[in-house]
Amino acid sequence: SYGLQIDNASSNTVTRSHMEGNTYGAYLSLLGGYNAIQLSTMIGVTQYGLQITGSTGNTVTQSYMWGALKGAWIATISNYNTIDLSTMVGRDYYGLQITASSGNVATRSYMQGAQYALYFTANADSNTVTRSRMAGDLIGVAVNPTCNYNSISLSTMVSSASDYPGLWVDGSSGTYVMSSYIQGSTAAY
Numbered sequence: 001s002y003g004l005q006i007d008n009a010s011s012n013t014v015t016r017s018h019m020e021g022n023t024y025g026a027y028l029s030l031l032g033g034y035n036a037i038q039l040s041t042m043i044g045v046t047q048y049g050l051q052i053t054g055s056t057g058n059t060v061t062q063s064y065m066w067g068a069l070k071g072a073w074i075a076t077i078s079n080y081n082t083i084d085l086s087t088m089v090g091r092d093y094y095g096l097q098i099t100a101s102s103g104n105v106a107t108r109s110y111m112q113g114a115q116y117a118l119y120f121t122a123n124a125d126s127n128t129v130t131r132s133r134m135a136g137d138l139i140g141v142a143v144n145p146t147c148n149y150n151s152i153s154l155s156t157m158v159s160s161a162s163d164y165p166g167l168w169v170d171g172s173s174g175t176y177v178m179s180s181y182i183q184g185s186t187a188a189y
Contacts, residue, residue: 001021001022001023002019002021002023002024002025002026002027003018003019003020003021003024003025003026003042003043004017004019004021004025004026004027004042005024005026005027005029006026006027006028006029006032006035006055007027007029007030007032008029008030008031008032009032009035010032010033010034010035011034011035012035012036013035013036013037013038014026014035014036014037014038014040015036015037015038015039015040016038016039016040017037017040017041018040018041018043019040019041019042019043020041020042020043020044020045021043021044021045022045022046023044023045023046023047023048024042024044024047024048024049024050024051024067025041025042025043025044025048025049025050025065025066025067026042026049026050026051027050027051027053028050028051028052028053028055028058029051029052029053029054029055030053030054030055031054031055032055033055033056033057033058034056034057034058035055035058035059036058036059036060036061037050037058037059037060037061037063038059038060038061038062038063039061039062039063040063040064041063041064041065041066042063042064042065042066043066043067044066044067044068044069044070045068046068046069047067047068047069047070048065048067048069048070048071048072048073049064049065049066049067049070049071049072049088049089050065050067050071050072050073050088051072051073051075052072052073052074052075052078052081053075053076053077053078054076054077054078055078055081056078056079056080056081057079057080057081058081058082059081059082059083059084060072060081060082060083060084060086061082061083061084061085061086062084062085062086063086063087064086064087064089065086065087065088065089066089066091067089067090067091068091068092069090069091069092069093069094070090070093070094070095070096070097070113071087071088071089071090071094071095071096071111071112071113072088072095072096072097073094073096073097073098073099074096074097074098074099074101074104075097075099075100075101076099076100076101077100077101078101078104079101079102079103079104080102080103080104081101081104081105082104082105082106082107083096083104083105083106083107083109084105084106084107084108084109085107085108085109086109086110087109087110087111087112088109088110088111088112089111089112089113090112090113090114090115091114092114092115093113093114093115093116094113094115094116094117094118094119095110095111095112095113095116095117095118095134095135095136096111096117096118096119097118097119097121098118098119098120098121098124098127099121099122099123099124100122100123100124101124101127102124102125102126102127103126103127104127104128105127105128105129105130106118106127106128106129106130106132107128107129107130107131107132108130108131108132109132109133110132110133110135111132111133111134111135112134112135112136113136113137114136114137114138115136115137115138115139116136116138116139116140116141116142117134117135117136117139117140117141117157117158118134118136118140118141118142118157119141119142119144120141120142120143120144120147120150120172121144121147122144122146122147123146123147124144124147124150125147125148125149125150126148126149126150126151127150127151128150128151128152128153129141129150129151129152129153129155130151130152130153130154130155131153131154131155132155132156133155133156133158134155134156134157134158135156135158135160136158136159136160136164137159137160137161138159138161138164139159139161139164139165139166139167139168139184140156140157140158140159140165140166140167140182140183140184141157141166141167141168142168142170143167143168143169143170143172143175144170144171144172145170145171145172146171146172147172147175148172148173148174148175149173149174149175149176150172150174150175150176151175151176151177151178152167152175152176152177152178152180153176153177153178153179153180154178154179154180155180155181156180156181156182156183157180157181157182157183157184158182158183158184159183159184159185161184161185162185163185164184164185165182165184165185165186165187165188165189166182166183166184166187166188167182167184167187167188167189168188168189169188169189
């Protein structure tokens with residue numbers, strides 16, 4: 001069950017709301033786009049606070065996303081979405097995961113995850129994170145192979161584990177980090 005589902009619909013606005021579902025707090029999917037969520041809370045009791053799949057140009061501002069697995073997941077051909085002034089917490093896995101999507105922006109936000117705070121995976125290319133803090137129990141930011149040309153600037157990446165890096169880049173090209181603070185047993189790997 002979902003607290004909110006927007007499916008094949010565009011240009012809707014949700015404000016000052018609490019969305020809680022057994023599966024996802026909010027789910028934006030399938031060909032819709034340009035929806036806005038603001039000043040709201042999204043709780044996914046068993047999975048994700050927010051999932052965006054196949055949806056473009058959505059904005060989430062001044063909101064809180066909590067999921068048992070992931071705070072927020074931008075998944076599979078979900079391009080040019082923006083998360084601003086928001087908090088994403090994943091109790092068991094990731095604060096924010098971006099998968100097979102491009103041109104997304106997270107700015108002025110906080111991400112926390114039991115594994116990684118921010119995770120780029122499976123052809124997540126050309127995404128931007130700026131003015132944000134990523135705090136992972138294991139790794140602050142992880143960039144998987146085939147995830148290229150992602151940019152992180154003016155941000156903090158922290159691992160709270162004794163033997164993990166704040167930033168981990170594996171088999172990727174063009175990862176750009178500028179004017180940021182990185183803390184871990186090895187700061188960057």
